[in-house]
Amino acid sequence: MMAHIIIVSITTVIFGIASLLLISRARSRLTDGSIRKYLDNFAICLAFIVIFSVWQTARSIMGINIDVEGLATYPEYIFIVFAYISFVIASYNVLKISQEFGFKGEGQKIEQIIKEKSKAKKKVK
Numbered sequence: 001m002m003a004h005i006i007i008v009s010i011t012t013v014i015f016g017i018a019s020l021l022l023i024s025r026a027r028s029r030l031t032d033g034s035i036r037k038y039l040d041n042f043a044i045c046l047a048f049i050v051i052f053s054v055w056q057t058a059r060s061i062m063g064i065n066i067d068v069e070g071l072a073t074y075p076e077y078i079f080i081v082f083a084y085i086s087f088v089i090a091s092y093n094v095l096k097i098s099q100e101f102g103f104k105g106e107g108q109k110i111e112q113i114i115k116e117k118s119k120a121k122k123k124v125k
Contacts (some may be wrong), residue, residue, distance in 0.1 A: 009056060016046065
């Protein structure tokens with residue numbers, strides 16, 4: 001049973017590192033701007049999760065319990081808390097990107113014009 005957990009843990013770490021490498025490649029192809037900034041924030045979130053996974057994997061493989069003043073699981077939770085804080089920042093940046101690139105208002109106007117033209121065509125027929 002423990003071997004399965006170790007295999008899953010190692011696989012998770014490999015996928016996390018592969019994701020970080022892909023983000024790095026994508027980031028290097030972008031010019032400075034809001035999308036690149038979002039990728040930076042996303043990479044930070046992912047890095048904390050990968051660190052969490054590496055920590056858990058190391059503990060599983062070594063079979064040790066690392067205590068910080070008797071608080072065995074808190075180091076892992078610190079990584080997850082930082083990941084969530086990073087996700088909040090990344091989500092805020094997505095909000096800013098949506099304001100920068102969002103065309104919802106214009107899209108609604110275009111949709112209304114198309115509906116009006118469609119009604120006008122039906123009346124002509």
